[in-house]
Structure formats: structure tokens, C-alpha cells
Amino acid sequence: MTTSSTPATSTADAPVIGVLALQGDVREHLAALTAAGATPRQVRRPEELAEVAALVIPGGESTTMSKLAIIFGLLEPLRERVRAGMPVYGTCAGMIMLADKILDGRDDQETIGGIDMIVRRNAFGRQNESFEAEVDIQGIDDGPVEGVFIRAPWVESVGGGAEVLATFDGHTVAVRQGKVLATSFHPELTGDHRVHRLFVEMVRRA
């Protein structure tokens, strides 16, 4: 695994992509990004955020991630980078972090924002804690991906700038707005790297 002390040398071919490493399934994203052709870095501090060209926000627990982002002094720098156009991909709790507005969050829960959408926490979880389902994603044309949903959110509604890339059971589960991508499910857990490749391609074109 690469370490944050290694100088981040971004090349067009293997862009340096951070994984927000406050909490959640960081390791799986580092591996998926490597497999998808990127140079991954863990990001825990504002100085590390400044070194990456793009960022993945993993699954985990969004309330904890929100708390830690504040404690680590990362919330405002993250908001600034996203506003400035950094490509970001959030899975599950990461999707919640990228929502401009959330439902069923904790009262003190903050998000980074970046996608004009309303996301409901644990929306699938109440019916079924965890399940897998095939999901067709716009932009991935060679067959559906296996979506792993773990106490997953869904997107209640999207605003004008956001594009729905996938639905499952009538609910939006993948959204893109400009260079910001979010999925309710966890492609990093399946060994299928097509969603990460889609993101790496977005970063290369950014």
C-alpha cells in the first residue's frame, strides 16, 4: 500500500486519487482504485487532501464520518475542494456525505454536499439490512454490476443538475452531477472494478 508521505505524482494515466480514511471500508477502495488504474492515497488530514486530484468517500457510518471530518478539520476543506470542481465518488455513507440534503440523519449530522439531491439514510435497511442485486448503470454498457447494499440509503429526489444513472426497485441508487458520482451500493466489495474505472475515467477527463 502507498503511504501519504510518498510525494503524490499525478500522471494523466494513473491519477492520484485519495480515499477519505476517517472511517469505513478504506482498504477495499484503495485496492479497487489500484485495479482501476489509479494511484491511491489515504486522506486523513487537510495537507493530504491538498495532494490528491480526486477523492473517494467510502461506505461506513455517515454520522461518525461527519463527526470525524469536523474533528480532523476536514469538513470545510472538503467542501471547498468539491466546490472548486474536484472529482469525488461516494459509496453508501459516502453518498450520504455528498448529498446537499439528507433525511433521517442525526440532528447534528453534517454533509459535504456536491450533488443536488435528497438522500434518505438507511432507506433500504429498514426493509432488509443487507442484500445484493444486479444494477444496470448508465455509462457501463457491458452488463449489470452486482450491487451490495448494506443499510443502504436511496436517493429520494434529484434537482436539475443531477443525473440519475441507476435505479433499483423504483429507487434511485446511482447519481452523477458533473464530476461528482455517488452510489447507494458498494462496488469495492465485489471484485468488479467497472464503477471505479468509470470514476477514474471521469478524473482523467477532468
Ligand SMILES: NC(=O)CC[C@H](N)C(=O)O
Ligand atoms: N454501508 C454503509 O455505508 C451504511 C451507511 C449507514 N447506514 C449510514 O447512515 O451512514
